[in-house]
Amino acid sequence: MESRAKALGHPIHPMLIVFPLGLLSTSVLVDIIRLMTANTPLAYVSFVMIMAGLLGGVAAAVFGLWDWFHIPGGTRAKAIGLWHGLLNIFVIVLFGYSAYLRAGQPNNVPDTLAFILALAGLIIGGLSGWLGGELVDRLGVGVDHGANLNAPNSLSGQPASEGASRETPAQTSAR
Numbered sequence: 001m002e003s004r005a006k007a008l009g010h011p012i013h014p015m016l017i018v019f020p021l022g023l024l025s026t027s028v029l030v031d032i033i034r035l036m037t038a039n040t041p042l043a044y045v046s047f048v049m050i051m052a053g054l055l056g057g058v059a060a061a062v063f064g065l066w067d068w069f070h071i072p073g074g075t076r077a078k079a080i081g082l083w084h085g086l087l088n089i090f091v092i093v094l095f096g097y098s099a100y101l102r103a104g105q106p107n108n109v110p111d112t113l114a115f116i117l118a119l120a121g122l123i124i125g126g127l128s129g130w131l132g133g134e135l136v137d138r139l140g141v142g143v144d145h146g147a148n149l150n151a152p153n154s155l156s157g158q159p160a161s162e163g164a165s166r167e168t169p170a171q172t173s174a175r
Contacts, residue, residue, distance in 0.1 A: 009154025023053030087128035094121035
């Protein structure tokens with residue numbers, strides 16, 4: 001099933017998720033480094049990363065939701081996509097509440113609850129990311145129907161299936 005929201009021939013949702021995933025994950029790492037080094041300014045860095053990650057997460061969600069609406073009903077992909085989306089909403093809520101708690105602290109230093117919320121968000125985000133991988137890699141959601149190892153460039157204007165008949169030497173010898 002091809003993605004419905006594309007930019008320059010590529011699905012938008014997978015392009016956008018790298019930002020919130022990276023920012024939110026790294027914010028937890030920065031919190032751990034702050035705890036180990038007592039470097040208070042890192043708390044502000046983590047807070048800003050969370051805020052940027054939340055904005056990126058909302059942007060990615062818009063395109064993910066659009067693609068999810070176009071997955072045929074009654075399929076395993078529709079169910080997994082629903083779980084993927086719900087878990088991501090939960091991740092946004094956990095990190096959002098963590099950011100809210102940090103905003104009231106001097107230098108945005110998180111209390112124990114704020115850190116635990118972010119850590120839980122990271123773990124649940126990992127599970128949701130795995131489900132997203134399942135959607136793409138196993139179920140082919142967002143993948144061009146004609147995808148193959150020799151497909152023409154997405155900017156060529158040709159369908160991906162145009163390169164399907166050209167085999168590499170390894171493909172020929174594998175038969």
